[in-house]
Amino acid sequence: MKKEWGFKENHELHAAAAYTIRNILQAIKGNVDEAKNLKELIHLGHGDPSAYPCFQTCTIVEDALVESIRSAKFNCYPPGVGIEPARRSIAEHLSKDLPYKLTPDDVFLTAGANHGIEVILTVLARPGANILFPRPNYPIYEARASFSTLEVRHYDLLPEKGWDVDLDGVKALANSNTVAIVLINPGNPCGNVFTFDHMKKVAETARELGIMVIADEVYAHQVFGEKPFIPMGVFGHIAPVVTIGSLSKRWIIPGWRFGWIAITDPLGILQQTGIAGSLTSCLTITADPPTVIQGAVSRIIENTPDSFFMNINKLLGEASDLLYKKLKEIPHVDCPHKPEGSMFAMVKLNLSDFDDIVDDTDFCMKLAKEESVIVFPGNAAGLKNWIRVSYSTEPKLLEDAIQRMKEFCYKHAKRSQ
Numbered sequence: 001m002k003k004e005w006g007f008k009e010n011h012e013l014h015a016a017a018a019y020t021i022r023n024i025l026q027a028i029k030g031n032v033d034e035a036k037n038l039k040e041l042i043h044l045g046h047g048d049p050s051a052y053p054c055f056q057t058c059t060i061v062e063d064a065l066v067e068s069i070r071s072a073k074f075n076c077y078p079p080g081v082g083i084e085p086a087r088r089s090i091a092e093h094l095s096k097d098l099p100y101k102l103t104p105d106d107v108f109l110t111a112g113a114n115h116g117i118e119v120i121l122t123v124l125a126r127p128g129a130n131i132l133f134p135r136p137n138y139p140i141y142e143a144r145a146s147f148s149t150l151e152v153r154h155y156d157l158l159p160e161k162g163w164d165v166d167l168d169g170v171k172a173l174a175n176s177n178t179v180a181i182v183l184i185n186p187g188n189p190c191g192n193v194f195t196f197d198h199m200k201k202v203a204e205t206a207r208e209l210g211i212m213v214i215a216d217e218v219y220a221h222q223v224f225g226e227k228p229f230i231p232m233g234v235f236g237h238i239a240p241v242v243t244i245g246s247l248s249k250r251w252i253i254p255g256w257r258f259g260w261i262a263i264t265d266p267l268g269i270l271q272q273t274g275i276a277g278s279l280t281s282c283l284t285i286t287a288d289p290p291t292v293i294q295g296a297v298s299r300i301i302e303n304t305p306d307s308f309f310m311n312i313n314k315l316l317g318e319a320s321d322l323l324y325k326k327l328k329e330i331p332h333v334d335c336p337h338k339p340e341g342s343m344f345a346m347v348k349l350n351l352s353d354f355d356d357i358v359d360d361t362d363f364c365m366k367l368a369k370e371e372s373v374i375v376f377p378g379n380a381a382g383l384k385n386w387i388r389v390s391y392s393t394e395p396k397l398l399e400d401a402i403q404r405m406k407e408f409c410y411k412h413a414k415r416s417q
């Protein structure tokens, strides 16, 4: 008789992965009725428009990678924190919007922003510590935190206040074991943009509580409303700021897996407390962004023309206008706040209007099955009975998708209405 195998399936991994955007969208997509599917699939579920010709990255970006490969200088292992020229370019790029000058030592390269999230949560984890996440949130945060000793506490973003932070809620949640507050700006999933005054209040609250701000700015400068993009690092003299950035969304190359962590800490608190050193140690023992990508970064950051970004913002702005206008024509859903940045809008479902739709997940599943349109259930981002709609798609497809959503809503609405 053989001894039983000494290894077994890790159910905790399944549980964590189940709540990621990828897996949820996969499940929804699985509902599209291939056999009866006469309509083209329209994906408004994720923020990856790289497949659409109008959202293709700039040739300068492609050339930079080809040059990096051809130079034969970047076939080596990189240092754990990343190669110096790339860190310097990112430091200079970020410093343009800050009242301080960052140095290459303030920048750490990561394999995309998701890796940056993993790294910072790993660094901050210790038994008994807790961290404040927004609700709704970008769900990778919860998935990663479930693998650390960090206890997660959620503060609310307030739809009736343009998705501003519930600052009183933050103060009520925090205690002496709180390590950080996470803020995503421009917002995913809400598409909101914070004002200077509001961000200053968040920084002052963090100072009062003795915690750092983790500023997820992967949509930095992707704004098209009234409000300018203000980096959280501007308030680094109030409370230390750890910024998470990426090439994925702004340069539309999410598959390249390149991001960074930057610390804005003019008072030197992260140095004193050893957080900066812990980041270096953590990056020494985790995966690196490929050296050839690192080798292309300086050229990408320094040479991408403003016209490229302006065009992308124009497309996203027009798409958000279109979405907002068209949603107003659907009586059973409500978008309380017009998106001002990123690629998403949160839309509330008036469930009592529907005959046979029990919740947001049910809505997404049936919409996929009947109309071949994919949207993301708000419940998976922390807000039940909302949906997140991405408008980073071609205008014609967006218009079609909203039309189908409208027909779907009429079809499922209670007859008495």
Ligand SMILES: *Cc1c(COP(=O)(O)O)cnc(C)c1O
Binding pocket: 047, 111, 112, 113, 114, 115, 138, 184, 188, 216, 218, 245, 246, 247, 248, 249, 254, 257, 258, 259
């Ligand atoms: C897309 C996204 C990320 C992940 O970015 P990558 O660089 O592709 O890993 C992180 N945070 C938010 C808020 C995002 O929307």
